[in-house]
Amino acid sequence: MTGAIVADGLVKTYGKVRALDGFDLDVPEGSVLALLGPNGAGKSTAVRVLTTLLRPDAGRATIMGVDVTRDAPAVRRMIGVTGQQTSVDDQLTGRENLQMFGRLSRLPRKAAKVRAEELIERFALTDVASRRTRTYSGGLRRRLDLAACLLSRPPVVFLDEPTTGLDPRSRLGLWETVSELAREGRTILLTTQYLEEADNLADTVVLVDQGRVVAKGTPGELKSLAGGGSLEIVVASADMLEKTERIVEAVVKGAPVVNVRALRVTAPVTDDTELLGEVLQSLGAAGVRLEDFTLRRPTLDEVFLALTGEPEKDGVR
Ligand SMILES: Nc1ncnc2c1ncn2[C@@H]1O[C@H](COP(=O)(O)OP(=O)(O)O)[C@@H](O)[C@H]1O
Ligand SMILES: [Mg+2]
Incomplete structure (x- = not known):
């Protein structure tokens, strides 16, 4: 079975820059896939090819089984796209923008109006729908943009950096909307x-990274690629450190590291909560008093570092 979005060996070069360098992807229908990468990794180029805005130099891609270069119009009817720049017209109100997008996606005038009102309500834009969008905040604009891309009820949606530049609250709001679309x-x-x-x-x-997929998995799987997590135990007094070290050593695989000044014992662990329960029980039975007992899982930042040998760049486009 092929996925809703499939890319096979996509290549796109700009002079010497290989923006896509053998890019592969297979996104099962009904799932949410995140392309994660630093600035310049090739994410937007991939989105442009998959959404028929750009022809690849080599490779092929399909949306719901339809080839993006051979049958671009059919692909366009199945997708909604929001780009890094919002595509709303500043001079129009939110409502007018949505109606315009409705007609661009070939809805009859009346249907476009009805659908626009549905989306205004759904995206909590009622209060601002009659204001020109040039007065909108960044968060509002993104919401309107997302509403616009859903006018034709596309089964496949592309969101290129939907929250870049948004304040934390708008970001959370957008996350909620995206989760809802996924549901x-x-x-x-x-x-x-x-x-x-x-x-x-x-x-x-x-x-x-550099136009290629360097790793793929669930967020959890990627985190374990970076080498599992670590167990951190802080004890109440220095005389308990040795006991703690022995108990931890007996249960976990790697050697614990003891920091006498911080009263802390740290050990690498795989994600096995049963073992952690065992450690906790043994410590209790041995009369060790704990100040802290933490399992720290690696962040995706660390995964990125582990897989590309490069810290994730914090650039803004
Ligand atoms: N129109 C273009 N002309 C020249 N180079 C481009 C163009 N678009 C993208 N690039 C280059 O291709 C690479 C990938 O860009 P892009 O796909 O925008 O990355 P991302 O979206 O991950 O930040 C970058 O090196 C970028 O400078
Ligand atoms: Mg980009």
Whole structure:
């Protein structure tokens, strides 16, 4: 079975820059996939090819089985796209923008109006719908943009850095909207530079670097690629450190590290909560008093570092 979004060996070069360099993807229908990568990784180029805005030099891609270069109009009817720049017209009101997008997606005038009102309500734009969009905040604009891309009820939605530049509250609001779209069974591909965003929204995360997929998995799987987590135990007094070290050593695989000054014992662990329960019990039985007992899982930042040998760049486009 092929997925809703499939890319096979996509190549796109700009002079010497290989923006896509053998890019592969397979997104099952109804799932959310995050393309995660630093600035310049090739995320937007991939989105442009998949949404028929750009022809690849090589490779092929399909949306719901339809080839993006051979049958671009059919593909366009199945997708909604929001780009890094919002596409709303500043001079029009929110409502007028939505009606215009409705007609652009070939809805009859009346149907476009009805659908626009539905989306205004759904995206909580009622209060601002008669204001020109040039007065909108960044968060409002993104919401309107997202509403616009849903006018024709597309089964496949592309969101290119939907929350870049938004304040934390608007970002959370947008996350909620995206999750809702996912619950409706749409296939969603979003790109992001935010590890936290991929972690929150996506079923599958694909790490992109220099035009290629460098890793793929659930957020949890990617985190374990970076080498599991670590167990951190802080004890109440120094005389308990040795006992703690012995107990931890007996249960976990790696050697614990003891920091006498911080009264802390740290050990690498795989994600096995049963073992952790065992450690906790043994410590209690041995009369060790704990100040802190934490399992720390690696962040996707650390995964990125582990897989690309490069810290995730914090650039803004
Ligand atoms: N129209 C273009 N002309 C020249 N180079 C481009 C163009 N679009 C993208 N690039 C280059 O291709 C690479 C990938 O860009 P892009 O897909 O926008 O990355 P991302 O969206 O991950 O930040 C970058 O090196 C970028 O400078
Ligand atoms: Mg981009």
